[in-house]
Amino acid sequence: MSIQLKINGKTRSIDVDPTMPLLWAIRDYIGLTGTKYGCGIAQCGACTVYLQGTPVRSCSIPASAAENIEITTIEGLSENNSHPIQQAWIIEQVPQCGYSNRDKFWRLLRC
Numbered sequence: 850m851s852i853q854l855k856i857n858g859k860t861r862s863i864d865v866d867p868t869m870p871l872l873w874a875i876r877d878y879i880g881l882t883g884t885k886y887g888c889g890i891a892q893c894g895a896c897t898v899y900l901q902g903t904p905v906r907s908c909s910i911p912a913s914a915a916e917n918i919e920i921t922t923i924e925g926l927s928e929n930n931s932h933p934i935q936q937a938w939i940i941e942q943v944p945q946c947g948y949s950n951r952d953k954f955w956r957l958l959r960c
């Protein structure tokens with residue numbers, strides 16, 4: 850089934866099982882690998898993306914639930930890591946293992 854995802858300002862049409870987790874649609878079909886797989890059960894936040902301004906765990910919602918809703922991934926914040934939170938992340942050397950960064954980042958962005 851073909852679904853349309855509005856991701857980082859672009860509309861992409863992909864042919865997938867509509868029950869596929871949004872995470873795999875983003876990573877494997879769109880090719881945006883900044884969104885990570887960690888636990889797969891909505892606990893770690895590695896897969897967090899913004900769905901119409903709200904952080905969601907993309908491992909736990911079907912791709913079809915995000916159809917025609919604006920999705921923002923980490924790649925969508927800036928093309929050159931110039932977003933103020935990205936800069937703070939770099940300056941303060943926040944990244945540790947890298948997996949829970951997405952969740953922390955999106956929660957901070959929402960403040």
Ligand code: FES
Pocket residue numbers: 885886887888889890891892893894895896897906907908909
């Ligand atoms: S992969 Fe851990 S919350 Fe989605």
